[in-house]
Amino acid sequence: RNTGSSGAAAAPSFTIIYAGQQAAPNPNAVAETDFAKAIESSSKGRIKVQVHTAGDLGGPAALLTAVKQGTIQMTITTPQSLASYYAPIGVLGLPFLFDSLPEAATALTSPAAGQLASGMESATGIKVLAWQQFGMVQLMGRDHAVTGLADLKKLRVRTIANKVATGTLSDVGAIPVPLDGSETYTALQQKTIDSNVDPISVLYSEKDWEISKYLTIVNVQDNIAPVVINAKFFDSLPKDLQQDVTAAAQQVAADEVKQIESLDQQDITAMQKSGVHVNTLSPDVVAQWRSATTKLGDTYDKSTVAGLTGGT
Amino acid sequence: MVTSVEAEPDVRPARAWWRPPDDGTSGGLWFARTGLRLVELVVDVAFVAALLAVFGTVLANVITRTLLGFSLTWSSEISTLCLPIMAFGGGARAYGVGRMPAFTGLVDRLRPRAKAATGAAAHAWVLVVAVVVAVNDGVVIDQGAAQRSPILGITANWAALALQAAMALTALYAVRYLWRVGRRDMLWGLGIAVVIGVVVYAAYWGVGTNASAGLSSAVALGTFVVAYLLGVPIVFVLLTSALLYVQVSHVSALAVVPADMVSGVSGFIIVAVPFFVLAGTLLGEAGLMAPVSELISGLLAKVKGGLLHSTVVLMYLFSGVSGSKIADVAAVGTSMRKAVLAAGYSKEDLAATLAASAVMGEAVPPSTVMLVLGSITTVSIGGLFQAGLLPAALLGVLLMVMIWLRARRQPVTATVAVPHGKLLLRKAFESVPGVVVPLVILVCIYSGIATPTEASSIAVALGVVALLVTRTGRSKLSPGLLLPVETTAGFVLTVIGSATAFSFTLSVAGFPNLIGSLFHTLGGSRWSILLLSVILLPILGMVLEGLPAILILGPLMMPIAQSAGINSLQYGVLLVLAIGLGTFAPPLGVGMFSTCAVSGTSVSEVGRRFWPYGLAIFVGLVILAFVPAITTVVPGLLGSG
């Protein structure tokens, strides 16, 4: 209403619905609120952000679909979810692609990562604003520590329903069991599964450690958390606001990645205190595991992989 | 008001079914009917195919994982792709055969003419909503065309296609309803619908675009109340409010409603819904319950109120097997009816006992509402299944105390013979399968052979076996078994889908914050939250039919309870039971209406007898709220083992 009123035109205002799966105090949930504060201040109130956490607007797939359709504007997602719309970005879910979070952070600023994002944007209308992190994926099991590949034989390991994720396990003789995260604890308790692979923050908040007493640091994979926005909405913003949105998202993401690193360490210490045995898989064994899974990368562009991992 | 005319015996020579009859039916009408039947046939075949595909893969996955050492990683993907077909197809069929629950408490009190007109208005309402959803689903179909499932690489938009087809079929059914009520009532109904539409549109126009959340909520809520009272099926009431809120507030696009319906029924965990419904039907048809019912009735014959006690015990045993509360009520009610009436009780006594026991049954595993609660919150489903056993038993005992207290004042003669010696042994022997089947399902879950979701497929397998080995079962094996399964599962799943869309709008409208601050203002301590929940949740459960209440309030209340330090399992069980009480309580509870419909009784008569039981359940809820151990002791014992 009031479209025809005379006088100075009011500054256009925009509302962003920003929804995610994590609940505070998870850094990815905190990041949503931080983004809202940052952009509301830098845009001087021209952008309002409605923050939704803990999946109250829907599950991961639903939120990504909603961003694509423009029924919400922003979400925090995963390369695996994005890959259902744009297969090449699934490369970021390959096992042993990065050895650490700092290495991943550097790789995600590379031209190769930029090309992946822009390729996806033009194909799907989903734009990556920044790369946050869920953290490096580790293995946590009930009955024994994993020190060699032989320990993985016939181990029933919960994972996500995804070719690369299940292949990472089955290529070394483990039995991948794709399960919903909410069923993991019970499945461990009832011995339907032996182990779980997840980032430390998930293993900790899901309370896997109440049952699983053996945490093996493998760095199987880096669970990246791309912050995405509906490209059509983004393009509809005035140029200065576009810059503000990007700057806010990237600043928040940089802080979030640091947070994840220090929190992972805290969580590991807390789990150790409650009797969890922690071991780190030796580089030799990791190398064996890596070479057993190399064919999983065959479907992805070689030069992208090289660009991400520093051209080796 | 029954207006159907009994058909004359058909003495005409048989004709080929594809030829129009020469009985005066117009060719156009005949084609419409035949066309509709063909469409229904396609929907039914698709339902069966989807069900078999999911059943096969889920069961095969359990077998390969436990016996052969590998898992079928794509099995959950098959389920996710097949569920929407079952959900929306079954939902449309449920509407077509008049099995979409709606609140009819007000409409039933109207005079026949007014009743017919409001009925027509309700169907006109459904017609409009179905068309709006189908049209906006087009966007979802377009967008989904580019999406591939992660392992099998199947195009992801056929869930949205299934929704569009189902909404089109629903619209056809609505037109058929309007056609059938006759021209005069149809015009009245359309008139009412048009007037409401104009009022809503005027309100919308007055409110303008980008209305505040408060104003938009008022429009959506006002329409919710009108549609609910008019007898519009609850699924379409939820969809109406969701669509209106989105449209008035301009907070999102209408396509969010069909998109959320699709995502709401795409989770692997809810595969258990159609499976438990199917298993319950198969086991019911196999007649496993009859010997158990005779045994328990015989054993309790000398106790005051013995047969009503038996009803409670049977409901405890069997509410675990079926996926539908109303199926439980119907199954146990049918098996007890003769003996209960012969003993001098009224059918209203039985109906009140059944409704009260059905509340208890909500917490007996495997329970659909617990499954749904577990799948939409971080609470573990297996944990809930363990946690519910004792609280349900407590409610059962309280109900039996109340039955005993009332029976002392109204002595009733027992007519059931107390079995002795050989007869007792034989009855006990015959009862074994009926008791073993629910136990096997639980053992599969607790021993780690299968997750609760997978256990539902084992229940189906047991049902098939039971049906094939019992003589009564084999004789009942017919395609006629399909429709009740299809419509019940379809209805439950469609409610999940529409409640997902509805809760999206509730969240966007800030309802979670509102409830959160309400609980905060009224004292955010754990005891005040528990007490308030016991009082408020039954009321909310009464207004929103049980399942939507769980879907909307579960994700809302669980975090509030957790942050106040309340054990999640304790709160989860309390939530399920408190909402269950509302669902079965007079005067508004949909469960109460369904119980009365199944038992041929009136809500006012049954309602009067229900209140003492309702009080007993309420007392039980207060005890469960203040004694967490009743809920947590079983999971504690099983969890450490």
Ligand code: NA
């Ligand atoms: Na139950």
Ligand code: NA
């Ligand atoms: Na859960």
